[in-house]
Amino acid sequence: MKLYNSLSHEKEEFVPYTPGKVKMYTCGPTVYHFAHIGNLRTYIMEDVLEKYLRYSGYDVKRVMNITDVGHLTSDADTGEDKMLKGARREHKTVMEIAQFYTDAFFADCAKLHIRTPDVVEPATHCIPEFITMVQGLLDRGYAYVADGNVYFDTSKLDKYYVFHNFEAEDLEVGVREGVEADERKRNKTDFVLWFTKSKFEDQELKWESPWGLGYPGWHIECSAISIKHLGEYLDLHCGGIDNAFPHHTNEIAQSEAYLGHPWCKYWFHVLHLNTATGKMSKSSGEFLTVSLLEEKGYDPLVYRFFCLGSHYRKALVFSWEALDNAAAAYRKLVSRIAALDPAATGENAETAAALRAQFDEALGNDLNTSLGVTVLYDVLKAPLSDARKLALIGEFDGVLSLGLLDAAEREREAASAAPAADDALTAKIEEMIAQRAAAKKAKDYARADAIRAELSAMGVTLKDTPAGTEYTIG
Ligand code: AMP
Ligand code: ZN
Numbered sequence: 001m002k003l004y005n006s007l008s009h010e011k012e013e014f015v016p017y018t019p020g021k022v023k024m025y026t027c028g029p030t031v032y033h034f035a036h037i038g039n040l041r042t043y044i045m046e047d048v049l050e051k052y053l054r055y056s057g058y059d060v061k062r063v064m065n066i067t068d069v070g071h072l073t074s075d076a077d078t079g080e081d082k083m084l085k086g087a088r089r090e091h092k093t094v095m096e097i098a099q100f101y102t103d104a105f106f107a108d109c110a111k112l113h114i115r116t117p118d119v120v121e122p123a124t125h126c127i128p129e130f131i132t133m134v135q136g137l138l139d140r141g142y143a144y145v146a147d148g149n150v151y152f153d154t155s156k157l158d159k160y161y162v163f164h165n166f167e168a169e170d171l172e173v174g175v176r177e178g179v180e181a182d183e184r185k186r187n188k189t190d191f192v193l194w195f196t197k198s199k200f201e202d203q204e205l206k207w208e209s210p211w212g213l214g215y216p217g218w219h220i221e222c223s224a225i226s227i228k229h230l231g232e233y234l235d236l237h238c239g240g241i242d243n244a245f246p247h248h249t250n251e252i253a254q255s256e257a258y259l260g261h262p263w264c265k266y267w268f269h270v271l272h273l274n275t276a277t278g279k280m281s282k283s284s285g286e287f288l289t290v291s292l293l294e295e296k297g298y299d300p301l302v303y304r305f306f307c308l309g310s311h312y313r314k315a316l317v318f319s320w321e322a323l324d325n326a327a328a329a330y331r332k333l334v335s336r337i338a339a340l341d342p343a344a345t346g347e348n349a350e351t352a353a354a355l356r357a358q359f360d361e362a363l364g365n366d367l368n369t370s371l372g373v374t375v376l377y378d379v380l381k382a383p384l385s386d387a388r389k390l391a392l393i394g395e396f397d398g399v400l401s402l403g404l405l406d407a408a409e410r411e412r413e414a415a416s417a418a419p420a421a422d423d424a425l426t427a428k429i430e431e432m433i434a435q436r437a438a439a440k441k442a443k444d445y446a447r448a449d450a451i452r453a454e455l456s457a458m459g460v461t462l463k464d465t466p467a468g469t470e471y472t473i474g
Contacts, residue, residue, distance in 0.1 A: 001056060001364040004313060006163050006244060006267040011366050014266065016235040022053050022060045023230040025264075026117060027222055027239040027247070030067040030282075031101035032086030035108055037288045037303060037318065038273035038280035042240040044304055045270045045312040045367070047114040049238070051399045052363045062117040063229045068098040068124050069205050070195075071218040073283070075246050077182050077192045080200045081215075082283075087204065094204045098122070108290040111300040113401035119229050123221040126228065127207045130216040133224045133258055134193045134209075142257040146184035148196040150211055152254055154189040162252050163244050163267070191250050192217040219250035226264075227255065234264040241269045271315045280318070288318065297464040301403050302327045308369040308400060324466050330402070331467070336380050337393060337408035338415070346385035352392060355379055359396050372400060414472065429460055433469050436462075 003014045016022050026046055029035055035043075053060050073079035086101075087094045106116060123130075134150050137143040142156050154160045181188070184197075195203075196214035206213045226234055239248060248267065255263040272279055280288065290300050306326035310316045355378060362371035379392045390405065397404045418426075432451050439447040452462055455471070463470045 001052070002366055003266060003268065004366050005265075006269050007265075012266070014236075016058070017233045017265065020057070020059055022058045022235050023233070024050060024053075024060055024062040024236045024238065025222070025226040025230060025234055026062065026064040026237075027243055028064040028066045028120070029101070029105050030071045030082055031098045031105065032082045033101060033282045034287075034289045034291070035105050036280050036282060037290065037293070039240070039282075040108060040112060040114075040290065040303075041273040041307050041316065042238075042270040043109060043114050044112060044307045045369070046238045046268070047112075047401065048308070048363075048369055048399060049236075049268060049367055050115065051401065052367065055399045056360075056364070061119075061230065063119040063121065063226060064117040065221055065225045066098070066102055066120060066122040067218060067221065068094070068102075068122050070123060070216045070221060077185075077195075077217070078199070080198075081203060084200070084202070084204055095124075098124075108300075111290055111294075112304050113301065113403060115401075121225050121229065123216065123225070124205065126221070126225055127216070129224040129228050130194070130220050131209050133220060133227070133254070134211075134216075136258050137193065137254060140257060140260075142254070143193055144186065145211055146186070148212055148214075149184060149192050150194040151185060151190045152193055152250065152257075153186060154191075154253060155187045157253055157257070160189055160249065160253060161245075162249060189246075191219060191246065193220050193254070219247055220254060222247070223251045223255040223258070226251075227259070232259050232261070232263070236266045236268060237264045238268040238270070241271050244269055270312045273316050273318055275318050293323075297466060298323060298327060299330075301407075302330050305330045305373075305402055308373055308402070310370060312367060312369070327466055333376065334404060334407040334411055337390070337404055338411035340380075340386035340390055340408075342387055342390055344386040346388070348384050348388065351382050351384055352388060355382060355392055356395075363399065369400070372396065376400075376404075417473065429455065429458075429471060429473075433462070433471065437469065 001014045002011045004011045026043075029039060050060055050062055068083060069081065071082050073082055073085065083094045083098065086097050090097055092100075102122070109116065134143065137152065138145070138150065141153075143150055143152050145151075182192075194209060194211055194214055194216055196209075196212040203215060206215055226237070237248065237251075244267070252263065274280060275288075290303070293300060293303055302323065303326075306323055307316070309326065355375060358378065359372060359375045362368045362375060365371075376393060376396060379389050379396070382389065384392070394405050432455055436448045436451040436455075439445075439451065455462060459474050461472045463472070
């Protein structure tokens with residue numbers, strides 16, 4: 001496969017250290033709040049990458065951390081721990097909110113068909129590994145202790161800015177946004193490996209260390225967790241583009257200084273999801289979640305379909321209108337699949353092979369998911385038996401994970417159940433749905449709820465979608 005590598009700024013042939021095996025690391029969520037759908041865009045695209053590598057025959061081991069300590073509100077090491085802020089907001093302990101939002105994250109992932117990585121490791125479970133790595137960096141002369149904190153010394157490196165060639169003024173980036181500088185640092189770009197001192201003295205979780213009672217910096221977590229589970233040589237590291245600097249830059253600095261050799265071969269960065277008013281972030285701006293999409297009647301897989309329609313290296317602008325378009329296209333695609341007859345068999349191996357090659361060409365060319373989706377339409381149009389089309393769609397959807405066969409099956413079942421229902425009953429249900437819509441329009445929500453309850457007593461379940469109200473019986 002060809003994959004764009006942020007390190008070389010080029011599309012490269014993907015060649016892992018060990019033939020046939022891929023060691024893949026993903027920066028996991030900071031669990032102080034729900035994931036927003038921007039975060040989830042990154043996890044969706046990483047999921048397709050992982051599944052495509054598996055589809056291509058690689059034995060993939062994927063590791064993800066859960067950031068439950070050390071991720072500060074500023075990149076300049078002077079902020080407050082985001083977890084502590086979240087705990088205070090909710091009057092709970094850090095560990096309580098960590099558990100709650102970790103569970104919420106995986107529940108969202110399940111709804112979006114994002115596979116859980118082989119290893120999921122909370123940072124707070126790896127304190128001894130962090131201490132070993134920080135000690136190793138001190139022993140090798142890459143770190144120093146200043147007033148209780150341990151810092152990585154970036155002046156010891158030949159090249160610190162591995163992803164970009166920053167200009168002198170960009171060196172200020174480490175202290176951007178008018179954030180005050182940490183006077184203990186020898187160089188502006190140095191970063192904290194282990195904190196015992198911060199102006200926020202009420203840090204809830206602290207551990208004994210050779211440098212005093214304290215807690216790890218965010219960057220050391222990913223390096224140490226990756227090395228713990230994937231060893232000294234990593235093939236692929238993923239994250240959103242905002243992680244490239246300083247987080248991934250610092251990960252590379254400390255991992256290579258510690259190991260004494262190059263560490264990760266390929267860096268995969270997903271561009272942001274933005275709203276019309278700007279970037280989506282957990283701390284500010286519009287906060288769109290999977291639950292909100294569901295409340296508004298969208299199937300979460302429609303959001304996945306929306307994401308696959310764009311390339312991961314382009315910023316994507318979210319709007320309800322764009323999501324409505326995706327919902328309509330998704331429904332149409334499912335209907336076309338539902339119309340296929342699984343009993344219609346017959347072979348045309350050549351056409352199937354050509355379609356497989358097309359799918360490979362799309363995904364294998366820097367994960368072109370929108371072209372991959374287009375191949376599904378080509379399958380539907382191809383001179384193949386319906387059974388073969390269904391098999392191919394199932395195969396490709398093993399990578400895209402749009403739940404197409406299940407959705408088509410549900411549609412088929414609903415269609416075959418419908419004629420069995422007595423016509424008078426159907427007319428009554430539709431009449432009641434129309435009355436409910438009118439009540440809602442007139443803002444008479446009590447009446448609308450009463451009609452819904454009456455239908456429910458008749459065994460009719462309603463689902464509001466952007467295209468109108470759907471119902472199921474029984
Ligand atoms: P966090 O939970 O803040 O540590 O972020 C989890 C992941 O989401 C990281 O890989 C971030 O780079 C990524 N991310 C953050 N904001 C966005 C966004 N607006 N669009 C896409 N990915 C994002
Ligand atoms: Zn990370």
